[in-house]
Amino acid sequence: DSGVTQTPKHLITATGQRVTLRCSPRSGDLSVYWYQQSLDQGLQFLIQYYNGEERAKGNILERFSAQQFPDLHSELNLSSLELGDSALYFCASSVGRDSNQPQHFGDGTRLSIL
């Protein structure tokens, strides 16, 4: 058990809809990272928050947004969903703000767009 909690585990919705994925980091970790994992693209970094502030951005679409709350949990919002958004979405956390340290992953949310 990594200590990172993601909910829900599975999500099925339709094109055009909006969903929110939730992540609770390990106790003591200030950074939260979001990743998308698909069969053809592998594990792709989306965005990082550190202590409530956006720290780094990766290949995140404009339809996607995230935030980190004062209690350090994070939410990833996906809107105007398309079939190609079907993927596993992982959250990871780490103690510090730099990526030269281990990130600990949750077990992901599997998003299926019908």
Add this chain to the structure above:
Amino acid sequence: GESVGLHLPTLSVQEGDNSIINCAYSNSASDYFIWYKQESGKGPQFIIDIRSNMDKRQGQRVTVLLNKTVKHLSLQIAATQPGDSAVYFCAENSGGSNYKLTFGKGTLLTVNP
């Protein structure tokens, strides 16, 4: 640009043998490398990491080797067990203003009893 790739997409070994999983990286500025194991239905699990000022690091049954001359990283698993069957990813941090880990595509390790 930066990229992380794997030489072998699949590796099949016998239980008790040693396994070696390879990874090539292209960014000579990368200063931190990490290996993850991902089992079916689970998130990536941290195995071991190494910084660019080191050539070798050992953990429990695992060793990571870093060859900066040829930009090559390997993960050695000693006495491989069926529970080691999983997809293994390497990732690099390119350092500087690049605040992200770049992951390779992964290698599927299958351990035959």
